[in-house]
Amino acid sequence: MKNYFLGIIAVLTAIAFSAFTPAHQSVKRDTTPMLWYEVASNGNLVDYLNPINSTPATRSDFLLNEETCIEGDEEDCVRGFDNTVHTPTSATDRTEDDIIQKD
Amino acid sequence: MKSSPAHTWIVEITAALLILLFAYTGISKLRDQEIFQLVISKSPVVAPFAMIVSWLLPLIELSTVLLLLIPTTKKIGFWISLVMMTIFTCYIGFMLMFSSKLPCSCGGILRQMSWEHHLIFNIFFTVLTGISIRLYNKNQLFIAINRGSRKPVEKSKQFLQIN
Numbered sequence: 659m660k661n662y663f664l665g666i667i668a669v670l671t672a673i674a675f676s677a678f679t680p681a682h683q684s685v686k687r688d689t690t691p692m693l694w695y696e697v698a699s700n701g702n703l704v705d706y707l708n709p710i711n712s713t714p715a716t717r718s719d720f721l722l723n724e725e726t727c728i729e730g731d732e733e734d735c736v737r738g739f740d741n742t743v744h745t746p747t748s749a750t751d752r753t754e755d756d757i758i759q760k761d
Numbered sequence: 762m763k764s765s766p767a768h769t770w771i772v773e774i775t776a777a778l779l780i781l782l783f784a785y786t787g788i789s790k791l792r793d794q795e796i797f798q799l800v801i802s803k804s805p806v807v808a809p810f811a812m813i814v815s816w817l818l819p820l821i822e823l824s825t826v827l828l829l830l831i832p833t834t835k836k837i838g839f840w841i842s843l844v845m846m847t848i849f850t851c852y853i854g855f856m857l858m859f860s861s862k863l864p865c866s867c868g869g870i871l872r873q874m875s876w877e878h879h880l881i882f883n884i885f886f887t888v889l890t891g892i893s894i895r896l897y898n899k900n901q902l903f904i905a906i907n908r909g910s911r912k913p914v915e916k917s918k919q920f921l922q923i924n
Contacts, residue, residue, distance in 0.1 A: 664777040665830040672784030679789065 693739050768896045775893035776829045779842045782886065783829075787822035790815070806852065821845070836901070839894045846887040853880045 790797045798815035801807050807814050825845065828838030857876055874882065 661832045662830065664773050665780050668777040668780035669784050669826065669830065672781050672788065675785050676788040676792065 695739060769900060772893045772897045772900065775889050776835060776839070779838075779886070779890065780826050780829050783822040783842070784826045787819040787826065790819035790822070794819075804856070806855065836894075836897060839890060839897060843887065843890045843894060846883055846890055850880065850883040850887050853883060 794815055797819075798811050801814055802811035804811075821841070822845070825838050825841050828834040828841065830838075853876060857880065
């Protein structure tokens, strides 16, 4: 038993640390069908003609992680729209869209 | 190099630190498996295997914990730890040198560390594991020689250099 002592202490410490470390924000999901477009950090659609999914996908197909999609970041995000977008308008003006994940 | 209680303690403490590290990161990765998979899917190196790696890596880490915990499999645990820490260190070095995107795929509070800090942290653990394997082998050899002799070891000869 003496041989296991330090190891068991280490395992218990790891479990205790894990228990007190807040889990990453849980993934929000719903089943609203949407069309997904790549959006630049300034809010403009990168390519309004080609949604990432040619058929409407549900929001649950994507991981919703808003905290990683920071405004002003260099990386692009993906947004879901209820309908096909026909004009290259700024995505931030639209109300039905939803920031969904960093590209 | 002498085999001494101090060396045994270094080996045991290193094993405990590795157990703590792998158990904590393994549990954290499994708990946030979806996030972990998402993050490594953005890595240029492991993106094609993100799904497999996101499950396999924490399972290997937790298996290593078991190997390090059991005295008869401790040596294998040390070697797997050394291989894993070397791979992690090389991966971080590669990402720092060649990748513009640096997604952090580490578990729990280790996520708060910068990539440079991670590199130093990993190098420290890799070196510590390497030293412990060497000391562990010395200790094992010392015991084997004494068992082979079938004679009680004199106190004064216990700390003789065996190389």
